[in-house]
Amino acid sequence: MTTLRQHLGRYLALRRDLGFQLDDVERQVGLFCTWLEARGQVDTFTIEDAVTWARANPEAHPSWWATQLSLVRRFAAHLHANGVDVPVIPSGLLPARKPRAVPFIYSQDDVDALLVACEAEFTDERIAATVRTVIGLLACTGLRIGEALALGVDDVDLDNHVLVVQAGKSAQRLVPVHPSTITALEDYLALPARVATNPDPHGPVFVTAKGTGYVYVSFYALFKRAREAAGLLPRGRARPRLHDLRHTFATAHMTAAYAHGHDPERVLSLLATWLGHSDAAHTYWYLTSTADLMALAAGRLEPADESETS
Structure with missing residues (x-):
């Protein structure tokens, strides 16, 4: 008799040979197998078993239940x-969309505070320069942190x-940057504290x-320290x-x-390419999730005078 855990091991090996990253599957389905084994089930399970396990934590958000079951x-x-x-297992048994996080829109003062905090918070020159340069790079390019x-x-x-941003969530893309950004990266690469690590x-x-x-x-742990040192609080x-x-x-x-009277649709299309979005709808969400930006967009839809509404 082949157990579910043995089947899981073969499944993971097969999918990883095809290039899939399956850490979440290995961890969560492994926990499911452990849960079943504690109930004396080692070679099969029912739909009810799967749903019961997925909802085992009553305090979890329904989106987590849905993720577990998926x-x-x-x-x-x-x-x-x-x-x-x-x-x-049919889809839709535990439907729940994970709510998007409310975006924190940094002001220039916020970004400056983060950059200054790096020098004050980290006594190690390499760490201070690393956190400062990464934050600056994210702020001026819109890269994902993983990228x-x-x-x-x-x-x-x-x-x-x-x-050259290598393939992550999207295909490889080229991101032009300001000369000052290149200078900052050059300075970081030549930093004696970085060179001393023999990279x-x-x-x-x-x-x-x-x-x-x-x-x-x-x-992220380093960023959290810089954020707290900068005094940035939730809004x-x-x-x-x-x-x-x-x-x-x-x-x-x-x-x-x-x-400034530019063409928003053209800018949106350029941003989708720049940010590496596979679908412009993902970029459009940046507009719909920000109240000030929505107000500006709505202003474009208002008629110039009352005669235009007739």
Whole structure:
């Protein structure tokens, strides 16, 4: 008899050979298998079992229940297709959309406060320069934090002032940057404290004490310290996050388009390409989620005078 846990191991190996990242599946479906084993079930389960496990934490948001069940659903579909006595779990059993976070739109004073806080908070010159340069890069390019941390030395075209952003959520793209941004990156690459880590000359731009690249969790902990040192507090439901620097970048460009009489549709299309969005609808959300920007957009729809409404 082949157990569900053995099936899971084979499933993970097969999918990873195809290039899939399955850490969430391994962790959560593994917990599901543990839950089943505690109930004496090692080779099969029912739809009711899956739903009961997904909702085991009554205090979790319904979107988490739906996520849990979706991971088991993928595994169950694989088992069913391969002749294992496991039912196909219908979609829609636990429908729940995860609410989007309210964006925190940074002012220039907010960004300046973060940059200054890096020098005050971190006594290690390399750490201070790393956090400061990453924050500055996110603010002036709109990159995703994962893209910034994955940026390699060879991805920085110093002569042509272009960054090569490797495929992440989207295809590889070129991001032109201001000469001052290139200067900041050059200064960071030449920083003695960075050079002292003996980094790979073709490796990541932003390096740890070991000369290796940062993972998100480690860098976020540093950002959190800088954020607290800068005194940035939540505004209602909006909490200052790294991703909101990207949101601020997009919002600023759309606001300028509306405020200065530019073509918002053209700017939106350019932003979608710049930000690496596969669908312009993702970029459009930056407009709809910001009250000030919505007000400017609504102003474009108002008639010039009352005669136009007749």
